[in-house]
Amino acid sequence: xxxxxxxxxxxxxxxxxxxxxxxxxxxxxxxxxxxxxxxxxxxxxxxxxxxxxxxxxxxxxxxxxxxxxxxxxxxxxxxxxxxxxxxxxxxxxxxxxxxxxxxxxxxxxxxxxxxxxxxxxxxxxxxxxxxxxxxxxxxxxxxxxxxxxxxxxxxxxxxxxxxxxxxxxxxxxxxxxxxxxxxxxxxxxxxxxxxxxxxxxxxxxxxxxxxxxxxxxxxxxxxxxxxxxxxxxxxxxxxxxxxxxxxxxxxxxxxxxxxxxxxxxxxxxxxxxxxxxxxxxxxxxxxxxxxxxxxxxxxxxxxxxxxxxxxxxxxxxxxxxxxxxxxxxxxxxxxxxxxxxxxxxxxxxxxxxxxxxxxxxxxxxxxxxxxxxxxxxxxxxxxxxxxxxxxxxxxxxxxxxxxxx
Amino acid sequence: xxxxxxxxxxxxxxxxxxxxxxxxxxxxxxxxxxxxxxxxxxxxxxxxxxxxxxxxxxxxxxxxxxxxxxxxxxxxxxxxxxxxxxxxxxxxxxxxxxxxxxxxxxxxxxxxxxxxxxxxxxxxxxxxxxxxxxxxxxxxxxxxxxxxxxxxxxxxxxxxxxxxxxxxxxxxxxxxxxxxxxxxxxxxxxx
Numbered sequence: 183x184x185x186x187x188x189x190x191x192x193x194x195x196x197x198x199x200x201x202x203x204x205x206x207x208x209x210x211x212x213x214x215x216x217x218x219x220x221x222x223x224x225x226x227x228x229x230x231x232x233x234x235x236x237x238x239x240x241x242x243x244x245x246x247x248x249x250x251x252x253x254x255x256x257x258x259x260x261x262x263x264x265x266x267x268x269x270x271x272x273x274x275x276x277x278x279x280x281x282x283x284x285x286x287x288x289x290x291x292x293x294x295x296x297x298x299x300x301x302x303x304x305x306x307x308x309x310x311x312x313x314x315x316x317x318x319x320x321x322x323x324x325x326x327x328x329x330x331x332x333x334x335x336x337x338x339x340x341x342x343x344x345x346x347x348x349x350x351x352x353x354x355x356x357x358x359x360x361x362x363x364x365x366x367x368x369x370x371x372x373x374x375x376x377x378x379x380x381x382x383x384x385x386x387x388x389x390x391x392x393x394x395x396x397x398x399x400x401x402x403x404x405x406x407x408x409x410x411x412x413x414x415x416x417x418x419x420x421x422x423x424x425x426x427x428x429x430x431x432x433x434x435x436x437x438x439x440x441x442x443x444x445x446x447x448x449x450x451x452x453x454x455x456x457x458x459x460x461x462x463x464x465x466x467x468x469x470x471x472x473x474x475x476x477x478x479x480x481x482x483x484x485x486x487x488x489x490x491x492x493x494x495x496x497x498x499x500x501x502x503x504x505x506x507x508x509x510x511x512x513x514x515x516x517x518x519x520x521x522x523x524x525x526x527x528x529x530x531x532x533x534x535x536x537x538x539x540x541x542x543x544x545x546x547x548x549x550x551x552x553x554x555x556x557x558x559x560x561x562x563x564x565x566x567x568x569x570x571x572x573x574x575x576x577x578x579x580x581x582x583x584x585x586x587x
Numbered sequence: 588x589x590x591x592x593x594x595x596x597x598x599x600x601x602x603x604x605x606x607x608x609x610x611x612x613x614x615x616x617x618x619x620x621x622x623x624x625x626x627x628x629x630x631x632x633x634x635x636x637x638x639x640x641x642x643x644x645x646x647x648x649x650x651x652x653x654x655x656x657x658x659x660x661x662x663x664x665x666x667x668x669x670x671x672x673x674x675x676x677x678x679x680x681x682x683x684x685x686x687x688x689x690x691x692x693x694x695x696x697x698x699x700x701x702x703x704x705x706x707x708x709x710x711x712x713x714x715x716x717x718x719x720x721x722x723x724x725x726x727x728x729x730x731x732x733x734x735x736x737x738x739x740x741x742x743x744x745x746x747x748x749x750x751x752x753x754x755x756x757x758x759x760x761x762x763x764x765x766x767x768x769x770x771x772x773x774x775x776x777x778x
Contacts, residue, residue: 291771291773292769292770292771293737293744293745293769369760370720374760375720376721376759376760377719377720377721377724377759378719378720385720420756420757420760439722439761440721441721441722441723442719442720442721442723442724443721443723443724443727444646444685444686444687444719444724444727444728445647445648445651445723446648447648447649448651448723454722529722529726529761529762530762530766531722531761531762531763532756532757532761532762532763533761535763543722543761545721545722545723548721548723549721550721
């Protein structure tokens with residue numbers, strides 16, 4: 183990688199002189215061996231992943247061309263392998279085919295760290311983790327978990343429910359309900375115009391039009407309940423949008439936007455789900471620490487702060503589902519719109535972070551691109567967008583209700 | 588090969604590896620220029636001015652990745668002043684490239700928090716009010732600033748943005764601006 187190999191300050195000339203003088207003593211083949219031995223120091227870590235299914239467990243192996251230090255973080259439904267150096271891994275997302283416990287692996291680079299997030303199918307848990315040498319391998323054996331899922335964090339704006347009366351026999355852990363309510367979030371509105379095209383087309387109007395079309399499609403074709411964060415030209419804060427979805431117990435959140443770039447030639451559609459930044463991880467660790475402190479009756483000062491942290495982390499538990507939803511929707515947009523596929527991406531969206539449900543943000547097309555602005559003025563194009571999103575959503579509903587559970 | 592020559596070979600090899608590792612680990616990214624460059628800068632006598640060579644990355648219409656441009660800047664005594672100079676140079680742009688920052692946006696101040704290895708950038712209100720909107724534009728601005736700073740100054744591990752001296756929720760309604768950003772050098776890779 184360029185950033186690691188900024189070799190401008192290496193005294194290349196002195197190394198060359200040294201090597202020339204060493205030629206008297208060393209054969210050319212030995213030179214080759216030395217260079218070969220040193221080459222791993224100069225390149226990014228080459229990482230390969232393989233999986234295999236065995237009786238009672240599934241194995242996932244991270245194999246590298248040299249040893250590395252790592253840390254593992256486990257959460258319900260996923261684990262993260264953080265490498266202390268940057269890894270060269272082809273592709274950001276790798277879908278694991280035909281595995282009973284593994285769904286996908288996402289690779290991200292943060293600073294000089296590489297993070298591999300492994301998403302499990304259902305309630306899998308890490309049974310064993312060990313390291314093997316020659317070549318260097320980090321091995322995880324996964325098995326199906328017996329434990330019920332951890333409780334979800336709630337938003338501060340959700341009114342607190344009174345606890346259920348005590349029961350003689352505690353109920354079995356409840357399975358998540360099939361999808362009944364979907365929240366559509368048309369981006370911007372009111373004085374917040376969003377991005378504006380060259381011919382003055384406003385993003386807030388485009389998103390509202392698509393939102394209405396999508397609502398109509400979902401209601402008429404599935405009979406599900408659809409709520410909207412705004413159904414007219416009004417300004418709604420990002421926090422309120424997330425609260426509306428959380429309070430109405432929506433099980434899917436779809437934020438609709440039109441994109442804009444400083445590069446006027448940029449075009450195409452892309453779908454985002456939230457990214458877990460390193461600072462989010464710090465917040466989560468702080469929240470867990472504070473959670474322990476709250477068991478001490480004397481420690482109540484940071485309760486509000488904790489609630490806020492947990493609210494900010496609300497999306498963490500749903501990243502796997504959000505990623506799947508984004509993938510379904512983006513595939514349909516590619517197929518129906520014929521625009522450039524910019525793919526599924528991750529970014530720390532404020533509105534998505536605080537939703538406690540699978541949540542995505544769709545950038546339908548670039549309002550800053552003259553051609554795409556014209557398209558966004560066309561009713562038929564907006565119909566196509568709504569239909570593509572509906573198709574993706576309906577595929578996700580089937581996946582969520584029948585496969586995921 | 589005799590035992591003695593094998594020993595010489597092994598010792599030489601070990602010295603070479605140690606030297607190379609030392610160079611890789613302790614190399615400085617600042618480049619001091621030779622007297623002719625100092626003369627060009629009008630420096631004479633016992634006063635020495637240090638310059639660093641920086642690699643600025645800009646967008647272009649033909650690539651989705653940031654493109655490198657090389658520049659030199661004089662190193663002031665105070666670290667924050669160096670960051671200010673660097674950012675001023677960055678914001679001044681480069682012909683043929685795109686600077687993803689609205690015109691008239693200015694940096695109000697810079698703070699480096701050593702304990703957090705974090706640089707705090709405080710821009711004037713125009714950053715928000717003149718921002719064109721759009722997720723891509725927000726990400727372009729954020730990673731243009733963060734990647735350029737973290738690439739050129741290894742002591743900066745993350746960057747936090749303030750607008751008009753205050754924390755801002757977002758730039759234009761999308762990306763959470765209250766948390767600091769780590770670099771994403773994926774934006775710098777060549778196509």
